[in-house]
Amino acid sequence: MNSPQLSQTHTVRGSYVDGGWRQSAGGIRSINCPADGTHVADVAECTSADAEAAVASARKAFDDGGWPGTPELERGAILLRVAGLLQRDKAGYAAAEALDTGKRLVEAEYDIDDVIACFRYYGSVAGTDAGRVIDTGRPGAISRVVHAPVGVCGLITPWNYPLLQASWKVAPALLAGNTFVLKPSELTPSTSILLMDTLREAGVPDGVANLVTGTGPEVGAVLSSDPRIDLVSFTGGLETGKRIMVAAAETVKRVALELGGKNPNVVFADADREAAIDNALTAVFLNSGQVCSAGTRLIVEESIHEEFVAEVVRRARQIRLGGPFDQEAQTGPLISTAHRDKVHAYVQAGVAEGARLLCGGFIPDTPELGRGSFYPPTVLDGCKTSMRVVQEESFGPVMTVETFTTEEEAVRLANDTVYGLAGAVWTADASKAQRVSEALRHGTVWINDYHPYVPQAEWGGFGQSGNGRELGLAGLAEYRETKHIWQNISPGPSHWFEPSQAGVQQ
Numbered sequence: 001m002n003s004p005q006l007s008q009t010h011t012v013r014g015s016y017v018d019g020g021w022r023q024s025a026g027g028i029r030s031i032n033c034p035a036d037g038t039h040v041a042d043v044a045e046c047t048s049a050d051a052e053a054a055v056a057s058a059r060k061a062f063d064d065g066g067w068p069g070t071p072e073l074e075r076g077a078i079l080l081r082v083a084g085l086l087q088r089d090k091a092g093y094a095a096a097e098a099l100d101t102g103k104r105l106v107e108a109e110y111d112i113d114d115v116i117a118c119f120r121y122y123g124s125v126a127g128t129d130a131g132r133v134i135d136t137g138r139p140g141a142i143s144r145v146v147h148a149p150v151g152v153c154g155l156i157t158p159w160n161y162p163l164l165q166a167s168w169k170v171a172p173a174l175l176a177g178n179t180f181v182l183k184p185s186e187l188t189p190s191t192s193i194l195l196m197d198t199l200r201e202a203g204v205p206d207g208v209a210n211l212v213t214g215t216g217p218e219v220g221a222v223l224s225s226d227p228r229i230d231l232v233s234f235t236g237g238l239e240t241g242k243r244i245m246v247a248a249a250e251t252v253k254r255v256a257l258e259l260g261g262k263n264p265n266v267v268f269a270d271a272d273r274e275a276a277i278d279n280a281l282t283a284v285f286l287n288s289g290q291v292c293s294a295g296t297r298l299i300v301e302e303s304i305h306e307e308f309v310a311e312v313v314r315r316a317r318q319i320r321l322g323g324p325f326d327q328e329a330q331t332g333p334l335i336s337t338a339h340r341d342k343v344h345a346y347v348q349a350g351v352a353e354g355a356r357l358l359c360g361g362f363i364p365d366t367p368e369l370g371r372g373s374f375y376p377p378t379v380l381d382g383c384k385t386s387m388r389v390v391q392e393e394s395f396g397p398v399m400t401v402e403t404f405t406t407e408e409e410a411v412r413l414a415n416d417t418v419y420g421l422a423g424a425v426w427t428a429d430a431s432k433a434q435r436v437s438e439a440l441r442h443g444t445v446w447i448n449d450y451h452p453y454v455p456q457a458e459w460g461g462f463g464q465s466g467n468g469r470e471l472g473l474a475g476l477a478e479y480r481e482t483k484h485i486w487q488n489i490s491p492g493p494s495h496w497f498e499p500s501q502a503g504v505q506q
C-alpha cells in the first residue's frame, strides 16, 4: 500500500525499513507545489520511533556483514544499475522533483542527469583502489593500509536539490560498503522516496538502504545522536549544521557538513563583458538564488561598475518567473512563503543599512504569481561588506554589489566572509586569474565561468561552509575508515623481556 508510484500525486504513509514500507504512527504532511499550491503528495511525518527502527535495520544489515563483505566491484555494478534505472525513470523523477520544489521541469531534468552521473561515477571507480602496500624496511613484514566501511551512516539532506544532494551521499556510502538511513527535507521528500524502490530494484539488499521522512528535530535529531550511527553526513544551513555537530559529539561520530555560502563573483574591467554579465545573472538568479554556491556577491571593478550593473539590472528585470510546466518561465518560486518573507526581510534590512534597491525587492501579487511564493530578481547596489545582506545567506534571488579598485582589494572583499564555499573570477589576464584563484579561500573557484561541477571533482567548503568533501575520491574517502594491517611472515620471539645474563630479579 505504501509503495510510491511515479505519478504526480502519491501517498506514502511510512518509512522504508529493512527493504519494505512500514506505516508510521506519526501524522501526514501535505506536500504542495510552491508555484501555485497544487497538492503533490501526502507523506508520513515519521516519529523518532520510526527513525530508531530504521537505524536498527541499518545497524543489523551492517553488522551481519553481507553488504560490507560484498566485493566492491559488485557494489559498483549495482550503482551502475541504479544509474540505468534512473535513466529509464527520468521523466517521473524529474516531474516529482519539479512539483516538490517548484523549479522548472527542464532544470529538474538536468538535476536528474547529474544524479545519474554521480551513480555512474562511483560505479565506475569501484575496485580501482585497494589501499597501499608499505615498504617497512623489514624483510619479514608485510604492511598494508586498506579501506574499511565506516559503518551506519545518517544522511540528512536539504530541499533545494533534493535527489542530487542525496545521491552525493548515497552513492559513495554504498560503494564503500556502508549501510544508511536517509532523511530528506520534509518539504521535498518525493524523489528520495522513489529512490528506495529504485535501489531495491537494482539489487541493494534489504536493510542496507533505509529512509525516514519527517522533520529535523524529530527524526533528523535521532540520526545525529543515536549511538548506533557511526557517521552523519549533513547538507543544509549553518545553524542546523552546528546543532548536528554538537549532537554528534556525544558519541564521537564522524561528521561531514556541507553548509551555505556567500559566494563572491569578482569581475575585472578586462573581462569578456558579455560573458561576465550573462553569467553574473545565472550565478545568482539560477533556481531563484536557492543554490548554496550562488554568486550573490557581485564584486566589480569600479571603472566598469556603472555600465556593468545597469546592464545586469536591465536583464534582471526581464527574467520571467513561472511554475514548473510554464514553457515561458526562466526561473521558479522560492520553496515557501515563509522563506520568501525571510528573503524579503533581508532585502529590507539591506536598504535600511544604506543599499540602493535597483530592481526587484517586492512580493508579486499578480493573479499568476500571487498563488505561489515568488520573489523577483533583486539587485542592491552600493553595498558594504559589513551589511547583513552581504554577510548572511538569504538564499534567494538577491545580488549585492560592491566595488574595488585594486586586485588586492578584490581578494580582500571576496574573502571577507565566514563562509568559503565557491566563487568566480572574470578576467582576460591569465596570470591575474591564477593569482586571484589561488588567493581565494573558497572550496571551488571558477575562472571565466560560474556553476559547473562534475562528480569527478571534489565539492565542499572552507571556513563555516563546512568540513569534509563530497564527490571525487575525497567524497568516497569520507565513507571509508583507514586500517593498517601488519603481518609478520616469519614470526619468532622478540626477546624483549628475556631474562638478562645478570639473572632474574623477583
Ligand SMILES: NC(=O)c1ccc[n+]([C@@H]2O[C@H](COP(=O)([O-])OP(=O)(O)OC[C@H]3O[C@@H](n4cnc5c(N)ncnc54)[C@H](O)[C@@H]3O)[C@@H](O)[C@H]2O)c1
Pocket: 156, 157, 158, 159, 160, 161, 165, 183, 184, 185, 186, 214, 215, 216, 217, 219, 220, 221, 224, 235, 236, 237, 238, 240, 241, 243, 244, 258, 259, 260, 261, 291, 292, 293, 393, 395, 421, 460, 461, 465, 466
Ligand atoms: N554546501 C552544499 O553543497 C549545499 C548544497 C545544498 C544546500 N546547501 C545549504 O542548505 C541550506 C538550505 O537547505 P535547508 O533550508 O533545507 O537547510 P536546513 O538546515 O533547514 O535543513 C536541512 C536538513 O536538516 C534537517 N534538520 C533540521 N533541523 C535538524 C536537526 N536539529 N537535526 C537534524 N536534522 C535537522 C532538515 O529537516 C533538512 O532535512 C542552505 O544554507 C544551503 O546553502 C548546501
Ligand SMILES: C[N+](C)(C)CC=O
Pocket: 160, 161, 164, 290, 291, 292, 293, 453
Ligand atoms: C551543490 N549544488 C551546486 C548542486 C547545489 C547547491 O545548492
